[in-house]
Amino acid sequence: MYLNGYKGLEIYAYKTAEEIKEYLHWLYKRDKDGILVAKDKGKIVGFIATDKNWMWTGEKFGEIHELVVHPDYRGRGLGKLLLERAIKRLKSENLRKIGLWVGEKNEKARKIYEKLGFTETEKRGKWIRMVKIL
Ligand SMILES: CC(C)(COP(=O)(O)OP(=O)(O)OC[C@H]1O[C@@H](n2cnc3c(N)ncnc32)[C@H](O)[C@@H]1OP(=O)(O)O)[C@@H](O)C(=O)NCCC(=O)NCCS
Numbered sequence: 229m230y231l232n233g234y235k236g237l238e239i240y241a242y243k244t245a246e247e248i249k250e251y252l253h254w255l256y257k258r259d260k261d262g263i264l265v266a267k268d269k270g271k272i273v274g275f276i277a278t279d280k281n282w283m284w285t286g287e288k289f290g291e292i293h294e295l296v297v298h299p300d301y302r303g304r305g306l307g308k309l310l311l312e313r314a315i316k317r318l319k320s321e322n323l324r325k326i327g328l329w330v331g332e333k334n335e336k337a338r339k340i341y342e343k344l345g346f347t348e349t350e351k352r353g354k355w356i357r358m359v360k361i362l
Contacts, residue, residue, distance in 0.1 A: 290318030
């Protein structure tokens with residue numbers, strides 16, 4: 229599901245099964261209650277991974293580490309719904325800022341984040357940091 233989700237955007241994704249397994253495990257360890265999954269007939273078709281314990285440049289952040297929707301399920305509002313739920317959850321944890329990194333060429337994702345109130349704050353290589361103030 230993860231690999232399918234990053235078709236065409238491979239430069240921003242983990243590649244080997246081992247790397248992906250390790251990454252998913254890391255997400256779970258960071259904040260297991262921050263993982264929200266969308267399912268269709270028992271099959272995972274999208275997920276978002278948030279982290280209520282993230283620190284960035286000495287500041288506390290609710291971080292969104294991952295958001296991915298299976299290509300067959302895109303354009304139906306699932307990505308937006310997952311994001312809205314994640315924002316609500318981080319807000320309820322009394323966080324003041326939400327941050328994430330998005331690939332500079334990932335225009336679709338950048339647009340969605342913008343629509344939901346994120347603004348660009350910095351750029352590091354191929355990555356752009358976006359922040360939403362709650
Ligand atoms: C980014 C991603 C999660 C969006 O998921 P999605 O379920 O298709 O998104 P939604 O259907 O909720 O769409 C949200 C908004 O984007 C717009 N949108 C969706 N697909 C679009 C497309 N192909 N082109 C332009 N806009 C599009 C929708 O119109 C919607 O805006 P609206 O609410 O004003 O109508 C999905 O494309 C994905 O998994 N991409 C690969 C992984 C990735 O890049 N993740 C982000 C990492 S930072």
